[in-house]
Amino acid sequence: MIQLHNVGMSYQPEVAALSDINLKIPKGDFVFLTGQSGAGKSTLLKLLYAELTPSRGQVLIDGQNLTRLSRSQIPLVRRSIGVVFQDYKLLPNRTVLENVAITLEVLGWGQRDIGKKVFHILKRMGLESKLNSTPLRLSGGEQQRVALARALVNDPKILIADEPTGNLDEENKEAILNFFKEANNRGTTVVVATHDRRVIENSHRRVIRLDKGRIVDQGEPSLPGEESAEVPDGSVQG
Numbered sequence: 126m127i128q129l130h131n132v133g134m135s136y137q138p139e140v141a142a143l144s145d146i147n148l149k150i151p152k153g154d155f156v157f158l159t160g161q162s163g164a165g166k167s168t169l170l171k172l173l174y175a176e177l178t179p180s181r182g183q184v185l186i187d188g189q190n191l192t193r194l195s196r197s198q199i200p201l202v203r204r205s206i207g208v209v210f211q212d213y214k215l216l217p218n219r220t221v222l223e224n225v226a227i228t229l230e231v232l233g234w235g236q237r238d239i240g241k242k243v244f245h246i247l248k249r250m251g252l253e254s255k256l257n258s259t260p261l262r263l264s265g266g267e268q269q270r271v272a273l274a275r276a277l278v279n280d281p282k283i284l285i286a287d288e289p290t291g292n293l294d295e296e297n298k299e300a301i302l303n304f305f306k307e308a309n310n311r312g313t314t315v316v317v318a319t320h321d322r323r324v325i326e327n328s329h330r331r332v333i334r335l336d337k338g339r340i341v342d343q344g345e346p347s348l349p350g351e352e353s354a355e356v357p358d359g360s361v362q363g
């Protein structure tokens with residue numbers, strides 16, 4: 126369960142990026158966060174993976190108060206959270222395999238298990254022919270899938286994605302959304318910030334709308350198992 130109580134965030138004094146945010150996202154929910162550019166979507170996501178500390182209020186994940194974490198506790202909390210960044214943040218000089226393996230290396234996994242797990246997820250994402258390519262040799266959709274593989278490879282409790290379909294064509298958008306749904310069906314709580322009205326409308330999930338740093342619509346929590354009958358296995362060709 127993700128909970129925000131009376132959260133406010135100001136990057137500069139007297140300019141609030143977020144105000145009076147009260148929000149509950151139950152475990153296993155799938156929510157979209159939307160609103161115009163500058164509404165505060167990225168700021169809210171950054172609070173969830175403790176990249177930022179709120180100026181006011183509390184952020185709790187499974188009862189753990191992120192606003193009271195010491196520096197040394199932050200990496201521990203982040204282990205259970207997969208993040209897909211707006212600009213992917215792939216390491217340009219590392220291969221696809223290495224970019225995804227990093228998640229497991231920092232968790233102390235053995236090389237053989239890392240190899241198996243990384244190959245498995247990259248194959249599921251249709252990237253088995255790109256294992257030794259570096260990110261700049263990949264299309265936008267392929268880079269996005271590598272970023273998603275890196276976020277999902279350790280089956281995180283929570284998946285957070287910031288504008289994950291921004292530069293993708295319709296086919297790649299659908300593939301990415303299917304991976305989100307698949308992760309959600311395996312129990313991962315999914316929080317996606319997006320401008321993309323079509324993505325939201327086609328997904329039939331809870332929508333939280335921000336305007337000028339305030340929640341103007343909370344939506345209804347998604348029903349457990351909703352849509353599960355129509356979720357394909359998420360595999361992508363090519």
Ligand SMILES: Nc1ncnc2c1ncn2[C@@H]1O[C@H](COP(=O)(O)OP(=O)(O)OP(=O)(O)O)[C@@H](O)[C@H]1O
Binds near residue numbers: 163
């Ligand atoms: N590092 C920063 N320093 C100062 N102000 C910031 C910083 N990051 C964001 N802001 C401000 O906080 C507000 C919310 O920004 P945020 O990036 O959260 O919006 P957003 O809804 O994600 O926008 P977009 O859809 O364009 O990514 C904006 O007014 C923005 O200018």
